[in-house]
Amino acid sequence: MILDILTYPDPRLKQMSAPISEITDQVRALSQDMFETMYASNGVGLAAPQVGHFVRMIVMCPLNEKGKESHAPRALINPQLTLLGDEIVSPKEGCLSVPYNYRADIARVSRVACSALDLDGNSVDEEFVDYCAIVLQHECDHLDGKLFIDRISYLRRSLYDAKVKKCRSRKNCE
Numbered sequence: 001m002i003l004d005i006l007t008y009p010d011p012r013l014k015q016m017s018a019p020i021s022e023i024t025d026q027v028r029a030l031s032q033d034m035f036e037t038m039y040a041s042n043g044v045g046l047a048a049p050q051v052g053h054f055v056r057m058i059v060m061c062p063l064n065e066k067g068k069e070s071h072a073p074r075a076l077i078n079p080q081l082t083l084l085g086d087e088i089v090s091p092k093e094g095c096l097s098v099p100y101n102y103r104a105d106i107a108r109v110s111r112v113a114c115s116a117l118d119l120d121g122n123s124v125d126e127e128f129v130d131y132c133a134i135v136l137q138h139e140c141d142h143l144d145g146k147l148f149i150d151r152i153s154y155l156r157r158s159l160y161d162a163k164v165k166k167c168r169s170r171k172n173c174e
């Protein structure tokens with residue numbers, strides 16, 4: 001089932017999500033719906049709070065520049081990241097929850113160590129690099145109520161907020 005995606009400035013996107021204590025059929029069903037929703041929107045990652053479930057689960061399917069999968073699609077539960085590697089710029093980052101196709105360059109790191117659980121409750125301890133590392137940092141931010149626009153300069157944010165306000169009052173905008 002394709003779920004509705006919450007979009008900024010919905011205040012629920014600022015909510016901190018809770019750890020998943022037990023991987024039930026309900027959790028597995030939610031992950032399936034999240035995959036479906038992500039693919040339907042041509043996204044490369046989706047976090048549960050974006051679809052109104054404030055639990056710590058993400059799905060991701062990063063693509064390489066040629067549009068091919070660079071990593072198997074996966075669901076990660078209670079992911080914990082350790083930031084490693086160099087600081088890099090994630091060019092033109094976007095988000096399904098950030099409307100009007102807004103994009104910005106965001107400072108990220110090139111490598112992260114992730115410990116999480118998979119849908120069978122097995123531990124996942126893995127390092128991710130480059131684009132996958134960026135997607136993972138972006139999705140884990142959602143679990144802490146953070147969007148990439150919380151990482152841009154005050155000036156850029158003010159300009160974007162003004163645009164959102166204008167677009168919302170007109171009820172359509174691109």
Ligand code: NI
Nearest residue numbers: 094095096097
């Ligand atoms: Ni996002």
